[in-house]
Amino acid sequence: MQRDTQKHDLLKKLSKTTPSKIILFVMDGLGGLPIEGKTELEHATIPNLDSLAKNSVCGVVDPVSPGITPGSGPAHLGLFGCDPLQYEIGRGVLEASGINFPLEKDDLAVRINFATIDKEGKITDRRAGRISTEINAKLCEELNKINIESVKIFVKPVKEHRAVVVFRGKNLSEKISETDPQEIGALPLEPKPLSKEAEATAKIISKFASEAKKVLAPHHPANMLLLRGFSNPPHLPSFQETYHLNPAAIATYPMYRGLARLVGMKILDLKGSDIEDEIKALEENYKNHDFFFIHIKGTDSSGEDGDWKRKVQVIEKVDKFIPRILNLNPDVLIVTGDHSTPAILKSHSWHPVPILLYSPVCRVDDVTEFSENACGKGGLGRIPAIDIMPLALAHAQKLEKYGA
Amino acid sequence: MQRDTQKHDLLKKLSKTTPSKIILFVMDGLGGLPIEGKTELEHATIPNLDSLAKNSVCGVVDPVSPGITPGSGPAHLGLFGCDPLQYEIGRGVLEASGINFPLEKDDLAVRINFATIDKEGKITDRRAGRISTEINAKLCEELNKINIESVKIFVKPVKEHRAVVVFRGKNLSEKISETDPQEIGALPLEPKPLSKEAEATAKIISKFASEAKKVLAPHHPANMLLLRGFSNPPHLPSFQETYHLNPAAIATYPMYRGLARLVGMKILDLKGSDIEDEIKALEENYKNHDFFFIHIKGTDSSGEDGDWKRKVQVIEKVDKFIPRILNLNPDVLIVTGDHSTPAILKSHSWHPVPILLYSPVCRVDDVTEFSENACGKGGLGRIPAIDIMPLALAHAQKLEKYGA
Numbered sequence: 001m002q003r004d005t006q007k008h009d010l011l012k013k014l015s016k017t018t019p020s021k022i023i024l025f026v027m028d029g030l031g032g033l034p035i036e037g038k039t040e041l042e043h044a045t046i047p048n049l050d051s052l053a054k055n056s057v058c059g060v061v062d063p064v065s066p067g068i069t070p071g072s073g074p075a076h077l078g079l080f081g082c083d084p085l086q087y088e089i090g091r092g093v094l095e096a097s098g099i100n101f102p103l104e105k106d107d108l109a110v111r112i113n114f115a116t117i118d119k120e121g122k123i124t125d126r127r128a129g130r131i132s133t134e135i136n137a138k139l140c141e142e143l144n145k146i147n148i149e150s151v152k153i154f155v156k157p158v159k160e161h162r163a164v165v166v167f168r169g170k171n172l173s174e175k176i177s178e179t180d181p182q183e184i185g186a187l188p189l190e191p192k193p194l195s196k197e198a199e200a201t202a203k204i205i206s207k208f209a210s211e212a213k214k215v216l217a218p219h220h221p222a223n224m225l226l227l228r229g230f231s232n233p234p235h236l237p238s239f240q241e242t243y244h245l246n247p248a249a250i251a252t253y254p255m256y257r258g259l260a261r262l263v264g265m266k267i268l269d270l271k272g273s274d275i276e277d278e279i280k281a282l283e284e285n286y287k288n289h290d291f292f293f294i295h296i297k298g299t300d301s302s303g304e305d306g307d308w309k310r311k312v313q314v315i316e317k318v319d320k321f322i323p324r325i326l327n328l329n330p331d332v333l334i335v336t337g338d339h340s341t342p343a344i345l346k347s348h349s350w351h352p353v354p355i356l357l358y359s360p361v362c363r364v365d366d367v368t369e370f371s372e373n374a375c376g377k378g379g380l381g382r383i384p385a386i387d388i389m390p391l392a393l394a395h396a397q398k399l400e401k402y403g404a
Numbered sequence: 405m406q407r408d409t410q411k412h413d414l415l416k417k418l419s420k421t422t423p424s425k426i427i428l429f430v431m432d433g434l435g436g437l438p439i440e441g442k443t444e445l446e447h448a449t450i451p452n453l454d455s456l457a458k459n460s461v462c463g464v465v466d467p468v469s470p471g472i473t474p475g476s477g478p479a480h481l482g483l484f485g486c487d488p489l490q491y492e493i494g495r496g497v498l499e500a501s502g503i504n505f506p507l508e509k510d511d512l513a514v515r516i517n518f519a520t521i522d523k524e525g526k527i528t529d530r531r532a533g534r535i536s537t538e539i540n541a542k543l544c545e546e547l548n549k550i551n552i553e554s555v556k557i558f559v560k561p562v563k564e565h566r567a568v569v570v571f572r573g574k575n576l577s578e579k580i581s582e583t584d585p586q587e588i589g590a591l592p593l594e595p596k597p598l599s600k601e602a603e604a605t606a607k608i609i610s611k612f613a614s615e616a617k618k619v620l621a622p623h624h625p626a627n628m629l630l631l632r633g634f635s636n637p638p639h640l641p642s643f644q645e646t647y648h649l650n651p652a653a654i655a656t657y658p659m660y661r662g663l664a665r666l667v668g669m670k671i672l673d674l675k676g677s678d679i680e681d682e683i684k685a686l687e688e689n690y691k692n693h694d695f696f697f698i699h700i701k702g703t704d705s706s707g708e709d710g711d712w713k714r715k716v717q718v719i720e721k722v723d724k725f726i727p728r729i730l731n732l733n734p735d736v737l738i739v740t741g742d743h744s745t746p747a748i749l750k751s752h753s754w755h756p757v758p759i760l761l762y763s764p765v766c767r768v769d770d771v772t773e774f775s776e777n778a779c780g781k782g783g784l785g786r787i788p789a790i791d792i793m794p795l796a797l798a799h800a801q802k803l804e805k806y807g808a
Contacts, residue, residue: 003407033767064806065411066787067794068418071807084807085410091808229808344765348805350798351767352783373769373783382785 004083004386008242010402011081011390015244020331020396022245023282023292024388026079027318028072028256029300030337031353031372033344035308040299040343041354042371043308044315048322049335049370053356058367059380060352061388063339069350075338076259078385080293081243082236089262090174090231095164097261098254099156103233108172108201111229112155112163113180114139114222121187121224126180127161128222136163139222146211151204158254161222165208172232173198176205180226188226205230238264239291243393248285250278251295260293279321286328300348303341311343332395333358334388335370352382359395408487408790412646414806415485415794421648424735424800427686427696428792430483431722432476432660433704434741435757435776437748439712444703444747445758446775447712448719452726453739453760457774461766463784464756464776465792467743473754479742480663482789484697485647486640493666494578494635499568501665502658503560507637512576512605515633516559516567517584518543518626525591525628530584531565532626540567543619543626550615555608562658565626569612576636577602580609584630592630609634642668643695647797652689654682655699664697683725690732704752707745715747736799737762738792739774756786763799 032039063070064084073094074084092109103109114128114136131139136157143155143165151169158164175198179189191209193202209227216223239247241264249260252273261267266289268281278294286292298314325333336355339348354375356367365379376382380391393399436444467474468488477498478488496513507513518532518540540561547559547569555573562568579602583593595613597606613631620627643651645668653664656677665671670693672685682698690696702718729737740759743752758779760771769783780786784795797803 031767033765039767060783060785065414065794066784066791067796067798067803068411068414069798069803069805071805074807083407085407085414088807094808342765349765350795350803372767376769376783376785377781382787 004086007390008081008083008237011393011399012242014399014402015242015393016398016400017244017290018396018398019290020398021286021290021292022332022392022396023294023325023330023334024079024392025294025325025333025335027296027299027315027335027337029303029339029341029348031340031342031349031351032303032308032311033342033351035344039372040303040308040311041315044312044319046315046319046370048319050368052322052333052335052358053370053374054368055364056356056358057362057365057380058354058356058375058378060372060376060382061336061355061385062352062382063385065384067350069348070339071348072255072338073259075385076256079338079388080239080263081386081389082263083386087234087236089234089259091229092164092231093233094255094258095158095162095229096156096166097258098256099158099164100257100267101154101156101164101166103166104168105233106170106172107233108167108174109231109233110165110167110227112165113226113228114161114163115224115226116221117188117224122185123181123188123224124184125221126184126226130160131222133157133159135222136160139216139219142215143212146208146215148204148207148211153208167204171197171200173201174230174232176202176230178228178230179209180228188224191227234262236262240264243291243389243398245291246289247291247293248289249293249295250281251293252278253295253297256295256297265293275317275321279324282325283328299337300341303343304346306343306346308343331359331397332392334392336388355380355388357391357395361397362395408490411794412485412487412641415797415803416646418803418806419646419648419797420802420804421694422800422802423694424802425690425694425696426736426796426800427698427729427734427738428483428796429698429729429737429739431700431703431719431739431741433707433743433745433752435744435746435753435755436707436712436715437746437755439748443776444707444712444715445719448716448723450719450723450774452723453774454772456726456737456739456762457760457778458772459768460760460762461769461784462758462760462771462774462779462782464780464786465740465759465789466756466786467789469788471754473752474743475752476659476742477663479789480660483742483792484643484667485790485793486667487790491638491640493638493663495633496568496635497637498659498662499562499566499633500560500570501662502660503562503568504671505558505560505568505570507570508572509637510574510576511637512571512578513635513637514569514571514631516569517630517632518565518567519628519630520625521592521628526589527585527592527628528588529625530588530630534564535626537561537563539626540564543623546619547616550612550619552608552611557612571608575601575604577605578634578636580606580634582632582634583613584632592628595631638666640666644668647695647793647802649695650693651695651697652693653697653699654685655697656682657699657701660699660701669697679721679725683728686729687732703741704745707747708750710747710750712747735763736796738796740792756780759784759792761795761799765801766799
């Protein structure tokens with residue numbers, strides 16, 4: 001048996017339900033690289049996070065393994081204590097979970113991008129001019145009427161040009177090639193089986209794509225769709241069975257809500273999509289759960305845009321809410337990211353992510369500021385993300401002793 | 405499947421060929437222990453390496469695992485990203501590869517040490533007075549004539565008293581005990597099968613040893629040979645298939661050339677055996693490859709000799725060539741060792757080895773000198789050697805993102 005599977009099984013044996021509360025506060029893409037001599041986090045004025053770091057044990061986290069740049073799926077699996085090398089989550093499943101679609105065990109979920117094609121069928125815009133979510137919803141209604149023998153089809157809007165289609169039937173395989181050629185001026189690709197057992201599924205997908213083309217023809221700029229991220233749901237262990245927790249997730253973006261749902265978290269309703277709305281949801285639901293995953297998207301999107309000043313602003317804004325979180329008096333508060341998104345790279349990266357773990361029973365180190373380099377010298381050292389949950393549970397005193 | 409195997413498979417999936425270039429500069433046995441209050445590296449005046457460290461991310465490396473002292477084989481496997489606990493390379497295979505012998509899959513390679521025996525057959529010198537390589541070559545020619553049914557025999561000189569014999573045939577097993585008793589005054593040992601399936605092979609080896617004794621009898625001081633390191637070639641994944649690299653190796657010693665060849669590196673010709681010759685080979689071949697392994701032997705041999713001042717000199721000499729390496733403008737330059745060889749121990753040791761990774765996209769830490777203790781506080785933390793290649797590839801931006 002794998003060592004990480006062993007560790008996971010051990011946690012399942014040792015975890016116990018207690019009244020103590022854990023908050024896992026995740027700033028997406030938090031880690032950065034120096035611009036004008038300082039990382040985004042170092043540029044930010046964050047008195048509350050610095051003071052928290054001073055009273056915490058700090059470290060840096062490898063989301064998957066040194067050198068590996070994770071997508072959001074593997075990065076969050078790691079944070080949730082599931083080995084990202086063992087479990088894979090496809091884009092289709094992520095999107096479906098994110099819109100609260102009740103996926104069944106054998107479903108095949110696929111991400112749709114509405115696109116624009118010209119008279120020759122060549123792609124002129126892979127995002128259909130980012131149509132509104134309202135138009136998207138109407139198109140999905142029409143696509144929902146497509147009828148293919150032996151499968152049920154559910155087409156659901158996500159946001160702007162993004163939608164999801166779920167096929168329900170027997171032996172639907174995810175081993176299908178994407179139809180998005182990833183370039184302008186090319187024709188959409190035929191969905192092809194990537195293994196023998198996917199041949200029947202590929203025919204269904206192909207049929208769906210050609211029917212969809214007919215349905216969408218009159219709806220320029222969304223006169224075509226591209227299919228990506230064919231995926232069956234992974235069988236992830238839930239927070240309930242593994243950690244005996246009653247977990248809740250607070251996230252504004254569908255994908256992260258989806259990821260949280262896959263491990264059994266209840267997704268809390270938000271009044272809006274501001275950080276303040278997320279903190280309010282935490283406050284209002286604080287008594288109902290013993291674990292909270294809070295996800296902040298702005299640090300990642302600003303990093304992806306290469307806008308380091310905006311990333312600094314998002315971090316500074318988060319800092320202002322730290323006192324409200326501390327007012328709740330959590331037994332464990334962890335602040336970290338799921339991966340780095342340095343603005344100078346405009347993409348996710350492999351660089352480790354700072355982490356602080358605040359708890360009355362943590363061994364406070366002498367880190368005095370919350371930054372990549374300062375945390376690198378902290379008492380946690382350099383740890384893989386899958387070690388975060390055991391550390392959280394331990395500091396919340398939710399783990400029994402192992403062995404006599 | 406083992407986690408390290410999974411990581412290796414993952415790299416194979418994520419690696420892509422790009423124009424960026426990686427230099428892995430290895431000072432053999434680099435790590436040391438304090439003498440007169442400072443390690444060899446701390447005694448050395450190395451302005452260029454210190455300045456490089458200042459602009460790099462630093463750390464320390466466990467070649468295999470904390471506490472494990474590696475031989476050259478496992479130590480280099482780790483550097484090359486192959487789990488040294490999974491793959492073993494025998495001494496015979498190392499020697500054969502080092503002299504460019506085209507080993508076949510089922511060959512059995514064995515290291516020969518020419519030795520001196522007295523009239524009673526007892527060993528008086530395990531190195532035959534370190535005979536010249538020329539005499540060695542002549543002896544090998546004679547030994548080559550030995551004829552044993554069912555196997556082909558290739559005897560090749562290596563250097564001084566060291567040679568190699570390769571047996572080619574069916575079902576040749578490496579499970580044979582060595583004939584070197586490792587002490588003066590003892591008789592050479594009989595080669596014994598260490599497992600059932602090695603019985604036939606043991607007979608062949610025994611025959612070879614007794615024939616060789618007859619052939620060598622008139623050639624005092626090399627009037628006997630000792631056989632060690634029975635080994636079949638390991639099936640190592642190559643740099644080409646795993647990392648999609650076009651790698652080259654620059655090393656003066658046969659064993660390291662052999663190790664590099666085993667993972668698919670092209671061995672570059674050298675005009676001489678000085679560090680300067682190695683740097684020239686790098687410069688002259690720089691445009692032809694995207695990965696360079698450079699091996700410096702002097703740090704290890706001086707450490708093994710217990711000559712700490714010579715080790716300091718070698719390090720200082722290396723330092724002078726750093727600007728020439730930097731002139732090539734590599735995308736990633738890593739400077740490290742394969743293991744420690746503290747002069748006060750006169751042997752390899754288990755102590756972690758300092759590493760610096762220099763790249764425009766590394767997260768520079770606040771280490772300001774290249775030494776064991778300074779690097780220990782660096783941003784890389786303490787990593788196993790098999791994490792070096794993923795980090796090199798990541799910083800050269802040769803890895804795709806993992807997962808959606």
